[in-house]
Amino acid sequence: MSTTDNLKAAFAGESQANRRYLAFAKKADEEGLPQVARLFRAAAAAETVHALSHLRVLAEVKSTAENLQVAVNGENYEATIMYPDFIKEAETAGERKAINTFSNALAAEKVHETLYREALETVQKPEEEQYDYYVCPVCGYTHKRSAPDRCPICGTPGSRFEKIS
Numbered sequence: 001m002s003t004t005d006n007l008k009a010a011f012a013g014e015s016q017a018n019r020r021y022l023a024f025a026k027k028a029d030e031e032g033l034p035q036v037a038r039l040f041r042a043a044a045a046a047e048t049v050h051a052l053s054h055l056r057v058l059a060e061v062k063s064t065a066e067n068l069q070v071a072v073n074g075e076n077y078e079a080t081i082m083y084p085d086f087i088k089e090a091e092t093a094g095e096r097k098a099i100n101t102f103s104n105a106l107a108a109e110k111v112h113e114t115l116y117r118e119a120l121e122t123v124q125k126p127e128e129e130q131y132d133y134y135v136c137p138v139c140g141y142t143h144k145r146s147a148p149d150r151c152p153i154c155g156t157p158g159s160r161f162e163k164i165s
């Protein structure tokens with residue numbers, strides 16, 4: 001493998017470790033082990049440092065207009081190729097939970113692609129409109145300006161959405 005391939009693999013691994021440790025921290029808190037939870041959160045923060053350092057060396061962060069195009073392409077790939085294929089395989093195997101999580105993600109990625117396309121159209125304008133986004137904690141559905149009454153993908157009440165300012 002080339003060094004570029006290794007950097008990409010390391011970026012993927014460190015990124016995954018970050019999310020895995022945050023999930024482990026939540027579990028440790030639920031088990032009444034706050035000090036272990038702290039360790040997981042500290043290591044998770046460190047893995048983010050590593051991930052971002054590797055990404056910097058890969059020079060994959062470009063101008064925001066270019067980054068938005070990369071994001072559009074990634075979301076489109078997930079929504080039109082990756083998740084449809086994964087869902088088909090899960091259906092063949094009768095893996096209900098996998099079908100559910102893939103379907104939720106697919107629906108949310110479609111919305112992300114639309115939001116990124118919109119942002120790409122307005123990014124060059126001098127006076128960008130400012131508003132918050134709201135994210136469903138169950139399926140990742142993303143809504144601009146306000147939380148919906150209920151998530152259109154999974155039905156979670158809007159009161160549980162996370163506000164992103």
Ligand code: FE2
Pocket residue numbers: 014046047050
């Ligand atoms: Fe690390």
Ligand code: FE2
Pocket residue numbers: 075108109112
């Ligand atoms: Fe997405």
Ligand code: FE2
Pocket residue numbers: 136137138139140141151152153154155156
């Ligand atoms: Fe949802």
